[in-house]
Amino acid sequence: MKKIxxxxxxxxxxxxxxxxxxxxxxxxxxxxxxxxxxxxxSMKASINDLQTKVAASKSEITKEAQLERxxxxxxxxxAELRSxxxxxxxxxxxxxxxxxxxxxxxIDKATARLESSEDYKNPALEKWxxxxxxxxxxxxxxxxxxxxxxxxxxxxxxxxxxxxxIHTLPDDPRNQVVDLRVTTTLAKx
Amino acid sequence: MALHLNLLHEEIQEQRQRQRDPLKxxxxxxxxxxxxxxxxxxxxxxxVLQVKNQLSVAEAEWAKVEPxxxxxxxxxxxxxxTINTTRIxxxxxxxxxxxxxxxxxxxxxxxxxxxxxxxxxxxxAKNAVAISLEGVAAGAEPRSVAEDLRQMLFEQLGxxxxxxxxxxxxxxxxxxxxxxxxxxVPTARYFLKIxxxxxxxxxxxxxxxxxxxxxP
Numbered sequence: 274m275k276k277i278x279x280x281x282x283x284x285x286x287x288x289x290x291x292x293x294x295x296x297x298x299x300x301x302x303x304x305x306x307x308x309x310x311x312x313x314x315s316m317k318a319s320i321n322d323l324q325t326k327v328a329a330s331k332s333e334i335t336k337e338a339q340l341e342r343x344x345x346x347x348x349x350x351x352a353e354l355r356s357x358x359x360x361x362x363x364x365x366x367x368x369x370x371x372x373x374x375x376x377x378x379x380i381d382k383a384t385a386r387l388e389s390s391e392d393y394k395n396p397a398l399e400k401w402x403x404x405x406x407x408x409x410x411x412x413x414x415x416x417x418x419x420x421x422x423x424x425x426x427x428x429x430x431x432x433x434x435x436x437x438x439i440h441t442l443p444d445d446p447r448n449q450v451v452d453l454r455v456t457t458t459l460a461k462x
Numbered sequence: 463m464a465l466h467l468n469l470l471h472e473e474i475q476e477q478r479q480r481q482r483d484p485l486k487x488x489x490x491x492x493x494x495x496x497x498x499x500x501x502x503x504x505x506x507x508x509x510v511l512q513v514k515n516q517l518s519v520a521e522a523e524w525a526k527v528e529p530x531x532x533x534x535x536x537x538x539x540x541x542x543x544t545i546n547t548t549r550i551x552x553x554x555x556x557x558x559x560x561x562x563x564x565x566x567x568x569x570x571x572x573x574x575x576x577x578x579x580x581x582x583x584x585x586x587a588k589n590a591v592a593i594s595l596e597g598v599a600a601g602a603e604p605r606s607v608a609e610d611l612r613q614m615l616f617e618q619l620g621x622x623x624x625x626x627x628x629x630x631x632x633x634x635x636x637x638x639x640x641x642x643x644x645x646x647v648p649t650a651r652y653f654l655k656i657x658x659x660x661x662x663x664x665x666x667x668x669x670x671x672x673x674x675x676x677x678p
Contacts, residue, residue, distance in 0.1 A: 283484050290488020297492060301499050306506060313510045316517045323520040330531035337534035340541050347545040354551055397546045415569060423562025431551065433558040437565075439581040446577070454584075458554065 357431055358460040363387070363404055367457070371408055378421035380413040388454075400461050405435075410451040415439070418451055431458040559585045559660040567622065568595070571614040575600045575607050575642055585660065591623075593656040594631070600640045604650035608633055612654060623658040631655045 279287065359366050368385040375383035388405040410418065418439070425432060436454035468474070480486075564583070572578055576599045583593040595615075599607035608630070616628040631653035639646040 279484070286483065286485035286488065290484060290492065293488065293492055294495070297496060297499070301503075305499075305503055309503070309506050309510055313506075313513050316510070316513045320513070320517050320520045323517075323524045327520070327523055327527050330527050330534075333531050333538070334534045337538045337541075340538050344541040344545055347548045348541070350552070351544045351548045354548065395550065397543065397550050401547070401551075415565070419562055419565040419569065422565065423560070426558075426560050426562055430555045433554075434561045434585075436584040437561055437581065438583075439578075441577075441579050458551065 354431065355460045357429060358462065360462055363390075363457070363459055367404070367406065371406075374425060375408075375410060375413075375421055378424065379417050380410050380421055382411050384409045398458075401458050402461055404457045404459060406455050406457065408451075408453040408455060410449075410453070412442070412445070412448040413451050414448060418449065422453075429457070432456075557589065557661055559589055559591060563622070564591070564593075564619075564660075567618050568593075568615065571611060571618050572597075573607070573611065573614075575647075576611050589660050590625075591656075591658055591660045593654075595654040595656065596652070597654075598636070598640075598649050598651055600642055600647050600649045602647055604635065604648050605633060608650055608652040611652070615654070615656060619656065619658055623660055626656075626658040628654060628656050 364387050367387070371385040372383045375381070385406050385408045388407050390402055390404045392402055393399065413421075422434060422437075426434070433456045434453055435456055436452075438452040439449045440451075441449050561583070565581075568578075568581070576597055578595055578597040580596045581593060583591060585591050597608075597611075599605070599611065601607040612628050612630065616626060619628070620626040633650060633652045636649045636651055639648055641647075
């Protein structure tokens with residue numbers, strides 16, 4: 274192997290060249306190529322993220338369209354159930370409605386009183402309130418009463434009778450004093 | 463063989479040394495490598511620009527899709543809420559107790575020689591119905607008339623509801639007599655306690671509660 278004889282001056286110059294080369298490498302990778310690569314990697318990650326989001330959103334839109342088709346009957350049913358709650362405070366419209374309803378079934382002087390109301394604990398029913406009413410019918414025939422209750426149960430799907438008290442009048446056995454405890458589920462307006 | 467005399471030996475030596483100067487050679491190498499690095503840097507810069515363009519396209523696409531997906535998500539949430547609420551309300555509707563048919567069935571059981579004085583009925587949270595009947599039975603054997611009523615109630619209600627129980631709470635003879643068909647007959651006062659299960663109560667997560675009959 275050929276031995277390279279370098280003078281002191283030449284050796285210094287070789288070392289200087291090597292130092293210059295190392296500095297070039299460092300500066301190039303640290304201040305030029307490095308930031309460029311990091312920027313490219315960051316942009317690629319953003320592109321991947323956006324592409325994932327776009328793909329997911331397309332499936333989300335498809336699902337929503339599918340749900341829209343499936344929810345047709347539920348939406349109509351929901352609107353129908355909501356329509357059973359008129360505008361205004363229930364205490365204002367429910368008693369007159371009951372009076373009119375029972376009067377149409379030959380039961381006069383019906384009075385309805387609000388006993389209590391409560392919100393449902395179920396979050397799905399947060400826009401609905403349960404009302405407990407007491408309905409007094411001072412003079413009702415048994416058959417008329419049965420027919421009226423049946424019609425009311427059929428006409429008002431969110432109406433449920435929880436208690437029935439029927440007592441005959443001593444002087445008028447054909448008519449009874451009736452006390453109903455009913456629960457209605459009404460939409461919050 | 464001719465003799466050559468190199469009179470410029472020192473100058474040639476110096477020229478060779480200048481040509482082999484490590485610093486000069488190092489600078490040339492450094493310049494060459496720097497040029498290569500610069501070219502590579504330019505190539506990388508071009509690729510980054512391409513990536514930037516792709517990012518711009520992706521951002522534009524997302525900007526176009528985002529409002530739609532936000533509105534779709536909101537609509538889907540609303541629809542899911544509507545479906546869920548409707549299902550729960552329907553469960554409640556299907557699970558409620560219809561009193562119309564109950565009153566009708568009780569009325570059908572009451573023979574002309576009995577009279578119901580009072581009826582107290584209530585339904586609890588588990589849809590268990592409890593009814594107290596108070597009445598007067600008349601006949602040659604008024605207790606037997608009351609028992610017929612009890613059996614009839616048991617039979618009729620048992621056709622439609624499970625776990626039917628009809629029991630006398632009390633049954634006592636009365637001193638008073640009533641006229642039925644022109645003849646006076648003794649009477650008895652009865653208290654009947656009726657209980658039965660009228661369907662499954664609605665629960666928030668009930669998939670489908672069994673549908674009860676509709677009031678006639």
